[in-house]
Structure formats: C-alpha cells, structure tokens
Amino acid sequence: MNTVTVRASRQYDILIGKGLLPRLGTLAGKLGKARKVCVVSETTVFPLYGQVVTDSLAAAGFCVVSYVFPAGEERKNAQTYLQLLNFLAENRLTRSDLIVALGGGVTGDLAGFAAATYLRGIRFIQVPTTLLAAVDSSVGGKNAIDLPSGKNLAGAFCQPSMVLCDIDTLNTLPAEVFRDGCAEVIKYGILYDPVLFSHLEQKGLCFDREYVITRCVELKRDVVMEDEFDTGARMKLNLGHTIGHGVEAKSNFTLSHGKSVSIGIAIVSRACRCVDTPRILAILQQFGLPISTEESAEDILFYALSDKKRSADQVSLILPNAIGDCSIVPTPIDQLESFIQAGL
C-alpha cells in the first residue's frame, strides 16, 4: 500500500493499494469521534461493494445508513443533492458524523458537495471506484453538481478527510470506462512526468496500476498544495479539456469525457506544433482513444465557449511544449477558431 499526504486547508492521507475496502471502518475510526456514517453510492457500485464497506464500518462500531441513487451523470443534479441533504437530516447526522462517497466521480462530486454544505460542512471520505476518480476527482477537494445550463456549475472546494483507493475495485470496471480514465492518466504524463509517460508507452493498458495511480495522485497533490483554489498552476490539469469540452458538448454528451479529452489533447498538440506530437498521438491511439473528430472548428469553438473556464475575451489554453513540459497560454477568443482549425 502507498500513502500520499495532502497538506492543504485540511491535511489528509490518500491510501492506494489492493484489498483496502475491509479496512475502511478501522481507518475511519481513527479520524475522530463520529458515531454515524452515511455511505453515498449508486445503483451499479453499491451492489458490488456496498456490503463490504458497510460491514467494515459496522464492525468498527459505526451506525451505518446508505443513500443509493441511480447511476449516471444525469443524476448529479440539484434534485438528487437535495434528496441527499434531506436523507442526512432525517437520519440525524450531526456535524461530527461522516459521509463515505463510494463510487466514481459522479458519486464523489455529489457526496462531496453534500458534505461541504450539510450543516455548513461535515467530514467525508472518498472511496473512488473508477480510474478517473482514483487519479483525479477524489483528490483535491473540488466537488459539484450539474445545473440545467451546464456541467459542474454549482459546487465548492472542500477537502476530504481521507481517500481510500482500493485498486481491486477497478477489476469490475467496463473496459470503456477504464479507457476513459486512461486519458486523464496520459494527461499527467504529458503535463509533468516523462518517466510516467514512458512507462505507459511500454506497458499500454497493462500498466502497473499501483505505481501509476500513486504517481498521478502525487502529481495532483503537488498541484493542489501549490494552488488549492485553482487560480494558477491547477489550471494545467485542464490540458485538452477546453477544446475537448467543445467536442463533448457538440456531441450532446454522447461522446465520453475521456474520449473528448483525448481529442482535445490531440488538437492542441498538433495546433501548437509540440515537438512530441507524434508520441502523444501514438500513445492515445495505443490506448484505443480517438485523436480526431468530424466536427468543424467553428462548432467546437461555439460549444467550447459555453465552458465556464472562459474569462472575459480570452481563454487559458494549456499547451504542451514537450513531454513533461506544458505552458498556460492566455489566448484571445478571436484567435481560437484558427488555432483549432490548425489542430484538426
């Protein structure tokens, strides 16, 4: 098992390894004087891992209640959020009690936002069960729900009290969902770490999960500790995301987030003539991720601009110079269409 410690507005450990779920109760017991735990999960994940999690918490002396919502991004909304808050209140969770988010990024974002706001904030533990959640959404304290006008438009910064990443849970992930998470893993290699990138090139989808997840989490930990509230260095984590979001939104979200990010990374790499573009395109293809789209630059731009990361008349593009070296480049909106066109 590997431990990565985050020192941000709250200090917490991220534990990464095999066979960790049965240890959740004991580990949660060390966090303080909580008596009650609400496990928040969804209808795909809870039947797989809900029992081991609730048994472990009950064996450690916690009174356990579970809130299980229908799986899917479309349920990461205000209605589910309010129902969850109400469930917490009906079950009389107090400020010293705990929430456990058991699932992928949808569950983590929803449960994290509820934890940030219920009784003005109670502690929570992230138990990520997708690769994306393990390397990205469970770490760093961002949480959100979607509004009818866009994704992740209501949320908060609130760090968890612990992240428990049992890599055995990834064994039940559908191959396509695992592949989507790989786009984020490759992103870390391009942004910060040529050694990680080379490992992924050599091993492909059979990469060493414990090493790779730990390395991605360390890299994200460093960024979060430098820029917890996302005003500078943390923006780099959006590599491929602004243009990828345009592609994803234009597809009416039928194209997955991971595939859209992959296309976004490919477009910016080609457009800025990164010296390592051939390696970047090759690794995305090696992982079965797309590197091109039929959409026009005009359409991609239109949908990309609905992205909330836009500020005033420019957007901050993250551009790779080489593997392990990327820059934040403020780009005027009126230059963006020709930039995208150059990368198609």
Ligand code: NAD
């Ligand atoms: P998800 O939570 O919807 O999980 C993807 C699919 O995998 C779902 O169908 C789910 O039921 C299933 N699943 C989850 N774990 C499983 C397992 N172990 N075995 C079998 N099936 C399993 O989506 P995701 O890709 O994990 O996360 C996407 C969400 O994360 C988006 O809402 C996005 O906005 C958010 N996100 C947040 C941050 C952040 O910093 N807070 C960062 C990136 C993404």
Ligand code: GLY
């Ligand atoms: N997923 C981007 C961030 O945490 O900032």
